[in-house]
Amino acid sequence: MIDLRTLREDPDRLRASQRARGEDDSVVEKLLDLDERRRGALSRFEALRAEQKSIGKSVSRASGEEKTALLDRAKDLSAQVKSAEAEAEKLAGELEELLHTVPNLVEEGAPEGGEDDYVVLEEVGEKPSFDFEPRDHLELGELLGAIDMERGAKVSGARFFFLKGAGARLQLGLLNMAMQHAIEAGFIPMIPPVLVKPESMKGTGFLGAHASEVYHLPEEDLFLVGTSEVPMAAYHADEILDGAALPYRYAGWSSCFRREAGSYGKDTRGIIRVHQFDKIEMFSYCRPEDAQAEHRRLLDWEREMLAKVELPYRIIDTAAGDLGTSAARKFDCEAWVPSQGRYRELTSTSNCTDFQARRLGVRYRDAGGKPQHVATLNGTLATTRWIVAILENHQRADGSVVVPEALRPYVGLDVLEPAK
Structure with a gap:
């Protein structure tokens, strides 16, 4: 499996490798898109989870209408956290599945072409x-x-x-x-x-x-x-x-x-x-x-x-x-x-x-x-x-x-x- 960091830092390297193998280089854009969406979903999940934890601590110190509002917000956040987590996991699974279809990066200096181009x-x-x-x-x-x-x-x-x-x-x-x-x-x-x-x-x-x-x-x-x-x-x-x-x-x-x-x-x-x-x-x-x-x-x-x-x-x-x-x-x-x-x-x-x-x-x-x-x-x-x-x-x-x-x-x- 190729290194995602390498993909992000030098996507043209994978494009060139795919072309050298005679493979479709459009997979690079698909990988980058999935990776960006996955990281976005993960960031959203982490932000919501942090807010959820913060509200959880505040509830114990609140009372009256403030406590009621905090409990309502906690309930709403719980649903959002679950949704964001599911989305991040779904995108991570799709990214990993696509990554497993991509062959290794060809070493610089290897000949391009097919079976007869050695x-x-x-x-x-x-x-x-x-x-x-x-x-x-x-x-x-x-x-x-x-x-x-x-x-x-x-x-x-x-x-x-x-x-x-x-x-x-x-x-x-x-x-x-x-x-x-x-x-x-x-x-x-x-x-x-x-x-x-x-x-x-x-x-x-x-x-x-x-x-x-x-x-x-x-x-x-x-x-x-x-x-x-x-x-x-x-x-x-x-x-x-x-x-x-x-x-x-x-x-x-x-x-x-x-x-x-x-x-x-x-x-x-x-x-x-x-x-x-x-x-x-x-x-x-x-x-x-x-x-x-x-x-x-x-x-x-x-x-x-x-x-x-x-x-x-x-x-x-x-x-x-x-x-x-x-x-x-x-x-x-x-x-x-x-x-x-x-x-x-x-x-x-x-x-x-x-x-x-x-x-x-x-x-x-x-x-x-x-x-x-x-x-x-x-x-x-x-x-x-x-x-x-x-x-x-x-x-x-x-x-x-x-x-x-x-x-x-x-x-x-x-x-x-x-x-x-």
């Missing part, structure tokens, strides 16, 4: 060249006995799959290596719940524009998470953190669930776009003034993981119109996928500034002891999708796949051989 910041590593026709990850996965899409569909439906044998070992090894990488960087490992309450999902910004992507269990009124960012952001909801101990850094290992609504016909082959996958997610709480530097640190930890699995990749600065509701800035690392001849997203890291913290009530005490909202950031260290890039970039002509050296102790194999 800026490539860097390309890292050499794309592999093969003296044979490279297979795609699904063909390799089937040769290795590692991926079973057919039985996944039989058991659960489209976009579900089984990882088995070498596939299961590869994923477990990858995620264990990522978690160890996070621990060595100072993150606290965490296995969070994957079902969360509506206030947790709403607080992190996933029940607005992204609501169609989320699985909902109506009888329990719980949501399956699409990322462990959600439970880790809500972990400190309604708490005041130790400012001297910031940043707080957590690394969550969880299964993630996405409906993939609107993706009909996209990436139907293999495990690139699926309903269930596993992920290691970094999450950081820090002071707002430290958030940009922390964002770069998260990106560097992602780069280190990609180097460990020896993948060619590029880093893109995501355009404002392709940012999630909570993100002010997002960097994606996209690995080269030989069978597609293009880069595909493997990781992303987002700076959510104090947007989520305002919704969730996460604060810290500054040097003067005053509570302030923290900034929250997230970044991916490994997911099931990494298997796609690892298989395709490290394949050999016979269908075997060389396991990256740093990953071998975690997988227990140097080479994944075709199943017999």
Whole structure:
């Protein structure tokens, strides 16, 4: 949720942010109008309440006609106070409801435009060249006995799959290596719940524009998470953190669930776009003034993981119109996928500034002891999708796949051989 003080002091900043995202900037006038009316109603309520208290004290000292007049005025004020309070509460509710529809302020320097208007910041590593026709990850996965899409569909439906044998070992090894990488960087490992309450999902910004992507269990009124960012952001909801101990850094290992609504016909082959996958997610709480530097640190930890699995990749600065509701800035690392001849997203890291913290009530005490909202950031260290890039970039002509050296102790194999 954006800061009302920022809105009042610099409404043009929100107008520019909305335009950069391709959103309606007229919401600024609606917010300012509601805020002004709410503050006016609150001032009226407080003035009437003060007069009511003053008359209440005078009644005990008055007598005769004066007392009768004061009692009549007190009765009249009581009705006015109730009316003013109801009006202030009504306007406050309308303002909060509208605020929850407004995405975060885009960070200065983020590219404007939509999905295709990203800026490539860097390309890292050499794309592999093969003296044979490279297979795609699904063909390799089937040769290795590692991926079973057919039985996944039989058991659960489209976009579900089984990882088995070498596939299961590869994923477990990858995620264990990522978690160890996070621990060595100072993150606290965490296995969070994957079902969360509506206030947790709403607080992190996933029940607005992204609501169609989320699985909902109506009888329990719980949501399956699409990322462990959600439970880790809500972990400190309604708490005041130790400012001297910031940043707080957590690394969550969880299964993630996405409906993939609107993706009909996209990436139907293999495990690139699926309903269930596993992920290691970094999450950081820090002071707002430290958030940009922390964002770069998260990106560097992602780069280190990609180097460990020896993948060619590029880093893109995501355009404002392709940012999630909570993100002010997002960097994606996209690995080269030989069978597609293009880069595909493997990781992303987002700076959510104090947007989520305002919704969730996460604060810290500054040097003067005053509570302030923290900034929250997230970044991916490994997911099931990494298997796609690892298989395709490290394949050999016979269908075997060389396991990256740093990953071998975690997988227990140097080479994944075709199943017999």
